[in-house]
Amino acid sequence: MTRNNFTVKQQKGMRKRSKDVCEAGKDGTEALYGMAPGERCTRKAQEFDHVTADALKRTKIKSISEGLHVCKLHHDIKTNTNDKPKIAKAKRIDEKRAGIKRSKQTIPQRKALKEVAAKGSSHAAWLERMAKAGKPVPRRIT
Ligand SMILES: [Zn+2]
Incomplete structure (x- = not known):
């Protein structure tokens, strides 16, 4: 599936708006970004976020109101706590x-690998x- 990213024109429009x-919390989106009602962020906006995650929408973006220009932190918060x-x-x-x-069914090999990784097998x-343990350590031959 192809992702519907914002066009350059849309990004410019959102930049102008923000x-x-x-813009996290704009238009009642506070909860999506883990903010209290009415809370606003003053950090520099760096990323364009789909209000409805692109993977859920599956349609082309028609308007810049479908996106918010947000800071990296708020983009990460929404992606991890909401969208994923x-x-x-x-x-x-x-x-x-x-x-x-x-x-x-658990894959035995994967389980074994996990056990090895947990022990630290490097x-x-x-x-x-x-x-x-005070045991003789083989030396690397150089
Ligand atoms: Zn923010």
Whole structure:
């Protein structure tokens, strides 16, 4: 699926509207950005955010009112606390409708890799453990 990003013209329009000040919370969007009602941000706006996540909308952007010019922090907050869970849910619903069932089986190899990663299996870590235990540490031949 292609992403519908804002056109340069739309970005310019949003910039003009925001005057490069974060627009998070504008038009009752405070909750989406983790802000209290009426709260405004004064940081420099750097990114263009889709009010409705692009992955959920699937239509072309027609108006700059569909986006907000926001600071990086607020873009990240909304993406992680709002958009990602909604996208994941939409995906699950789509898959269910399409009759796709997710495997409940754990992949043994992946589980084993996780265990190894948890232990810390890198050679450097192993050398460190050996040294701590007072065991002879093989030297690298140079
Ligand atoms: Zn902000």
